[in-house]
Amino acid sequence: MSTEQSTPWWRDAVIYQIYPRSFADSDGDGIGDLPGITARLDHLADLGVDAVWLSPFYPSPQADAGYDVADYRDVDPLFGRLADFDALVARAHELGIRVIVDLVPNHTSDEHPWFRAALAAGPGSPERDRYCFRDEPNEWPSIFGGSAWTQVPDGQWYLHLFDVRQPDLNWNNPEVRAEFEDVLRFWLDRGVDGFRVDVAHGLIKTWEPSHHVTPPPPAVPDGPEPMWDQDGVHEIYRSWRRVVDAYPDDRILVAEAWVDPIERMARYVRPDEMHQAFNFAYLLAPWSAAELRKVVDASLAACRVVGAPTTWVLSNHDVVRHPSRFGYADGHIPRNGIGPRDPQPDEELGLRRGRAATLLMLGLPGAAYLYQGEELGLPEHSTLPDEARQDPTWVRSGHTAVGRDGCRVPIPWSPGGPSYGFGPGERSWLPQPPSWERYARDVQRGVKTSTFELYREALRLRRVYRLGAGDLAWWPEAGPEVVAFRNGELLVVANLGATVATLPAGARVVLASGELDADGRVPTDTTVWATL
Template identity: 85%
Template sequence: MFTVPAMRFVGYRRLSVTTEQSTQWWRDAVIYQVYPRSFADADGDGVGDLPGITARLDHLAGLGVDAVWLSPFYPSPQADAGYDVANYRDVDPLFGRLADFDALVARAHALGIRVIVDLVPNHTSDEHPWFQAALAAGPGSPERDRYCFRDEPNDWESIFGGSAWTQVEDGQWYLHLFDVRQPDLNWNNPEVRAEFVEILRFWLDRGVDGFRVDVSHGLIKTWEPSDKVDAPPPAIPDGPEPMWDQDGVHEIYRSWRKVVDSYPGERILVAEAWVDPIERMARYVRPDEMHQAFNFAYLLASWSADAIREVVDSSLAVCQAVGAPTTWVLSNHDVVRHTSRFGYADGTLPRNGIAAADPQPDEALGLRRGRAASMLMLALPGAAYVYQGEEFGLPEHSTLPDDVRQDPTWVRSGHTVVGRDGCRVPIPWAAGGPSYGFGPDSRSWLPQPPAWDRYALDRQRGVEGSTYELYRAALRLRREYALGAGTLTWWPEAGPDAVAFRNGGVVVVANLGAEPVALPAGARVLLASGDLDVDGRVPTDTAVWALV
């Protein structure tokens, strides 16, 4: 298997980030998601923090990523792991201080890594001063108009289970499409719109390179013409539900695009838009709106050559139609890690967690497929996202004890939906150490499974064939052969059970079938996710990059 000694990666990287750069870097970037509470714990309280991230930035530089995306670190009661924001202009003491954030940005930029932060505009925490003022001011007040208060609820349901409405003491009801402690803002209110423009500017002024916009498809709601919400929502033929993907969201993002474009250095907006069909996703990345949108259709595709080819074709087509790059992703903090999703021989694709009593994924099968899937993704034209620990081949913690679960989905579903804790467990850095090197002692806000010892970074660094070295080699070759900026041409000669294509001078073959697949005559293998057979063919659940 192709591998490169660690020293050869030092110093190859791009130029340091400067405000003068204007390269549309985001079109083919590899962006690494950090879930702060689970990445690295510097102070030993069992929760990851900003100094811990800063201390590990050399790892990301050595891996070869272009940017880091930080999930929320703002002051929050942590009812939904920080996605319930109480103050959009500060750092929660759990994670550090604003000075720690500034130090992180400075170090990242010195290493040539851009910094993207999470922005949560659909809802605030119930402890946000605005919501507390709304409760105190009463019905009909300007304070209440910042949120979605109504005299009667309708039948909308929360994403986390149960009703999306909660009644307050004076009898009115407020909307929360997520947890009861996450009241939805009213984006028809000009004060809300003005406030978020100032929030954007606050972080842009501190040097951030962009924003991942949480629930970007949910800001505008379509109420009944009479504004009576005790009736069922109106039918929208061939259109989205009235709380999702309404046309009015695009006006908001056009205004935000003007803000980020007014800053030097190609700052970007990234849409988390769970929309269907995929053609609607492309609306978020039109030239005057966002720069990227997560490709959830690709993330949800089954381990099937037909399914993957179809979603790749449709994704490239809809994004090219609006002049946008396609953005590929396999794992994040909201879904079962792909090495475990692909570990079911019967094609099961669990989305909402795996409980200890559930059928368990085949760990070896999942890792083999997961490595092949990662190589396939990283060879596609466009940008790509890597979730922390993915470069270690980390699986889901699928036997997490129920009594430690913290995801609000688990509670609000009446303990019927496992939730997302299994993909959020602190990642392992050092085998045999306390908390696997996550922190200075054994404390960890979610327990780590014993099997993770073999996934620790120090067990993989410099080891030929390890998943970590596979990722490093893939990111180096991706840059060397400009795969992210390339063009895909299918190579059907590989057969119906292979996802095979040419991207520039590189042939990519991922074999999802049972029979080995031959490479083109004269092919020189650059990288493989697993060993080829004795005849030099690509075995099942294996991907290869080759020059012809």
Template identity: 80%
Template sequence: MITWSSARDRVIVGRPGAGVDYRRLPVTTELNTQWWRDAVIYQIYPRSFADADGDGLGDLPGITARLDHLVELGVDAVWLSPFYPSPQADAGYDVSDYRDVDPLFGRLADFDALVARAHELGLRVIVDLVPNHTSDEHPWFRAALAAGPGSPERERYVFRDEPNDWPSIFGGSAWTRVDDGQWYLHLFDVKQPDLNWDNPAVRAEIADVLRFWLDRGVDGFRVDVAHGLVKTWEPPSDTVDAPPPAVPNGPEPMWDQDGVHEIYRSWRKILDEYPGERILVAEAWVDPVERMARYVRPDEMHQAFNFAYLLAPWRADPVREVINSSIAACRSVGAPTTWVLSNHDVVRHASRFGYAETNNERVGIGVDDPQPDEALGLRRARAATTLMLALPGVAYLYQGEELGLPEHTTLPDEVRQDPTWVRSGHTVRGRDGCRVPIPWTPGGPSYGFGPGEASWLPQPESWDRYALQKQQGVDGSTYELYRQALRLRREYRLGAGTVEWQPDAGTDVVSLRNGSVLVLANLGTEPVALPAGARVLLASGELDADGRVPADTAVWLL
């Protein structure tokens, strides 16, 4: 048996893989803590977190060996990006087997050991689920090609005799022609054919995949492309009788269709059979936030990433507006808001905020692009995170941001692996810059990422100063700022609190009260005085000589 203990609860569960039927364990009040309403969850990108065997690629044993770091940091759970068998055309988001571990990352036994160790440490484990598409090397797709048009095998995917004009997210057309003349849909890479979610066999298969990992003890699923499973078919654009959009002035026909919600209601019923509040997390790039909130209605998902917040420019008015509208939209369906500033698909916020202009929608930065101001970006990133962690709801952190890591903005183009770089005709740099292996120790080969020099993407020399070992115990370091913020967030129960706006703080200041904590973030250019009698609990940077809050700085006050 494993004793799973944390600051919130103490749970006894069976060892994953030991024949325990999790569906038959008693569901107690102790298990039903609704931990997901105010948790801080840390995203691990497995190939770039820690390399145990020295081949230059991170792996599951490497993650297990570094879980103590997450305990020291103070997070509640980890989310693992894909580790399944895959040709790796899109860094594992092209899955060829949903029920195993790619040998690049280890074995299924290594996954079981990771979950067991995480639970011993009080950490929950969320895994990526990729239900919109498979790899073109998945047995199903190979069977579809072999079986031919009109076959049950081909009906598992989206094949058409004639393509329409839908584009691929990675550039170019979303359609590829096969030898018999039909075309298949791939909203992403050509090696990622979209599944047909109108097919009952597809729904049954993914439901079984959910149970497979739940039975191994996972605590939930982050659902990739959650807004894309259901499509409203559009004939080619030159067809005169093309139907009108399913929702007038609504989402595009391949995104955010109402039919996805029926799917998630069925998945929620499966998760609710298991003890311990297993959760579903939506990656749904939808607008406005009211449509995002539809994914977290009481009988659907538990969390949905707030990308409107991630994309908000560094100006007070837009930040206040997105916080306010997001909280209101999620409250209307009884759900927490899920805040995020960085992940494996976007430029790290320590670099996004490093530009004088406030555009926040960059897709990769290359060596010949305008370079961000590293100091400005880090100062703003620390302030943005300090503000985010004071907000009620859930917060997600992306590996390395606790070190203040910037984007690798001078990554040589010849080493890039993101399919966006190729499919865009080398016009969009893509996401490799935020996926570079993180530094653990200063100096030496690979900065402690692995035991040797190998690193699947080269790390910049500047990362020596960001290494974890250089920041531990150093007052004012980004790592210690994160540790202190997470400790105080829990101590003052900010995740379970409410927002009370402070309207007189100034036009360039975001100021709110959450319980007994007053939050003040200066997004302007001039210093801001503290309220009389206020005591600083946490600050993202030093106050000026007069005790005022400088530009691009956030503080928590009592």
């Protein structure tokens, strides 16, 4: 894992998100695990990624699929043991793949020893001061629906911006800050290469300094809400940066910060804070040439001011998979999942646009994130039966928001069998749709026109042409419905319009997301990489 290179690895890396429950099951219980991941790391080396990011695998009652952590220094038996984690890191490093782990600092599980101690100790105790207990609630809502406050038997209320079983920590408490710096060191000592920080914008809350909390004043226009993106979070990340910088080999911090405008997101990646922040503005952009050009310009400009790389992402474990998101001809964009009673995406249209969107994204300078299964072209499981749903959003919304389960269904590895190679048993914790057999990795591997081979070749060429370390210059001659730019030696042309697009004279196509016209012109919903 040498750092002897001209550019730090993370500035142009391709990082692959693994959702451990749904990647590979080694023991047949229907739930993915760490040995399953280790056994499939060759797939990721073959694909050509630089690093993996593991969603939580810590001990947890799984009220929110592991984002309710009961112990930050161990592995849940559901996923294996610490020895299995060490073996995963060792094997990944043998293959030249770095390992980033998820850290959840905004809240713990209600089964964390600290929260149990807080309930037992009572009002005014040091134990309660580790969390956000108050004598009266305010009007803050939970992200998952309903109130963000729950009352305990002695009359006090605790804050949970997410599920009722995820009490928010009090980051004004020095003990909380010291604890998480120690957690960072625990995993760094085990060889991890960085941390993806969950809800990075939520740690500091602004309210009246009294146990009797009144509703907060209205937010300043265009400013942050009192529970999000407060200036005090940046002091925390400066201290964390000092911790990771004390270790060799360019360990990194990545912010999950849902903040707007994008200039505020860039504050998280100033030189003494985090290394990367997820670009949610790009993820949420519609399939529109004008909107994509706008968000690319804004992203590059904002990150350039602070000297940070821009990141690009199309899918993750919290949003509808992008082939389904783009599968609506009328431009409809589902925000809270897709259920069987919702308008269904056009699978063929979505896959065509999804492939084009990926090739466009991978042509941009900066770092890129992939979500497991997107290299197979997986769509959302949009007809998941209600009785199978496990996302707390489904329950807390009163069954009005189907939630995120549709993008978390275990991925298919081979055709046939009850779980398409996900595990040796018949079970998978969420049911897979029969249509996914044709998306299985073993069906696609070696097939030149498959989505898997498109991703593999795109990542190879991305390294050859050093696209992540390049620079963007727009090519406006392509027309208003085309996103086209030069990045080093390559011309990237993504046609989002209704008519064919023409490449410049002398252009040599090196990769295309779909079949071109007989005369070499670029059809609708197709992206081309070409040299001039």
